[in-house]
Amino acid sequence: MTISRGFFGQHDPRAADLPPGQHLTHGFPVLTAGPTQLISTDKWSFTITPESGKPRRWSWGEMMALPSEEINVDIHCVTRWTKLGTRWRGVALDTFFEDIETYDEYAMVHSYGGYTTNLPLEDLVGGKAWIAYEYEGEPLPAEHGGPARLLVPHLYFWKSAKWVNGITMQRFDEPGFWESFGYHNYGDPWREERHAGD
Numbered sequence: 001m002t003i004s005r006g007f008f009g010q011h012d013p014r015a016a017d018l019p020p021g022q023h024l025t026h027g028f029p030v031l032t033a034g035p036t037q038l039i040s041t042d043k044w045s046f047t048i049t050p051e052s053g054k055p056r057r058w059s060w061g062e063m064m065a066l067p068s069e070e071i072n073v074d075i076h077c078v079t080r081w082t083k084l085g086t087r088w089r090g091v092a093l094d095t096f097f098e099d100i101e102t103y104d105e106y107a108m109v110h111s112y113g114g115y116t117t118n119l120p121l122e123d124l125v126g127g128k129a130w131i132a133y134e135y136e137g138e139p140l141p142a143e144h145g146g147p148a149r150l151l152v153p154h155l156y157f158w159k160s161a162k163w164v165n166g167i168t169m170q171r172f173d174e175p176g177f178w179e180s181f182g183y184h185n186y187g188d189p190w191r192e193e194r195h196a197g198d
């Protein structure tokens with residue numbers, strides 16, 4: 001009789017939490033295409049614009065007045081690092097979308113500095129995505145997207161737009177920044193959806 005040790009190493013109790021092709025990192029790498037954006041909270045705002053219907057904008061103070069939650073999640077970068085057990089504070093996208101009426105099924109996320117990323121609306125709601133403004137109990141540092149970034153931990157981390165400033169709702173899907181350079185349109189780390197065609 002053979003006893004299987006499993007595919008992953010036996011020494012890390014959480015090795016099974018690694019999606020295929022990923023390795024653990026204990027640091028927090030910074031990955032930005034272009035310069036770090038320096039946005040003060042009094043200039044920051046977040047706007048959801050439906051293709052049909054009225055846009056809705058939140059200032060920093062208005063976002064702070066919304067109910068926030070602590071978020072404990074693993075994050076997976078397409079460059080193959082995974083960081084387990086990161087702790088954030090933010091406002092669920094569900095809370096923002098309570099005020100939005102739309103039939104549009106696709107979202108284009110926009111950042112200060114021009115970065116974009118696309119995802120289906122259903123991946124932003126249902127307790128799966130947040131606007132995060134604290135990391136490990138401190139204000140989110142600018143290099144990691146502060147004052148506030150999108151956090152969508154069930155998809156590769158390029159979907160988690162730093163310096164987020166709005167979401168445009170669309171009837172039809174369109175590629176964002178990395179998606180138009182050949183990254184996968186959806187980006188599920190458990191299915192290794194790294195590049196278009198994976």
Ligand SMILES: Nc1nc2c(c(=O)[nH]1)N[C@H]1C(S)=C(S)[C@@H](COP(=O)(O)O)O[C@H]1N2
Nearest residue numbers: 029030031032033111115144158160161162
């Ligand atoms: N605005 C903006 N958001 C971004 C990026 C970017 O270049 N600009 N890079 C993405 C990529 S590819 C990754 S892996 C993560 C990196 O986040 P981090 O620098 O906090 O680790 O941010 C994502 N969000």
Ligand SMILES: [Mo]
Nearest residue numbers: 031077078158
């Ligand atoms: Mo990335």
